[in-house]
Amino acid sequence: MNIDPNISIEHQSAYVLCEQGKVLLHNGSSISQLTLQDENSAFIHFCRSLNPNKCFISALIPDDADKNVFFKARDVAHAEGIHMQANVDRPEQLRKVWGDYLIYKSHCDSEVMPLPSNDNGM
Numbered sequence: 001m002n003i004d005p006n007i008s009i010e011h012q013s014a015y016v017l018c019e020q021g022k023v024l025l026h027n028g029s030s031i032s033q034l035t036l037q038d039e040n041s042a043f044i045h046f047c048r049s050l051n052p053n054k055c056f057i058s059a060l061i062p063d064d065a066d067k068n069v070f071f072k073a074r075d076v077a078h079a080e081g082i083h084m085q086a087n088v089d090r091p092e093q094l095r096k097v098w099g100d101y102l103i104y105k106s107h108c109d110s111e112v113m114p115l116p117s118n119d120n121g122m
Contacts, residue, residue: 013058014050015101017094018069018086023059024098026105033069037076047080057084060098062091 017024023031029042036043050057057077059070070086077084087094 012055014046014055015058015060015098016046016073017098018059018061018066018073019063021066021069023069023073026102033072036072037079043073043076044080047077047082050082052081052083055082057082059084059086060094061086062094 015026021033023033023036023043025031025042025046027042029046031041031043035041038044047057057073059073061067061070067086070084074084074086087097089097
């Protein structure tokens, strides 16, 4: 097995969905573009719950019309010290990733699920 020393093995990505002028979080929160930077917004609380040294936000944008929502959210996240980037893929694939992420988050706390152990001692 080759290990790339330039890739942090502890990094986690938290997903958000940018759709219909809003940012959707895994907990069901829906934050409009206009309220993203409000001090009490769910997005600000979400950003502050992440460890900026170990976590970044990966945005899913199925419709090009919502790129402005992403750019606004990215600016807010950066102001909170969190890196945010967008995935580029087909809309149906991005929606599938979002659905899979919701299932994953519903089965675990904010902790990362443990990797399967290797029985051969490695």
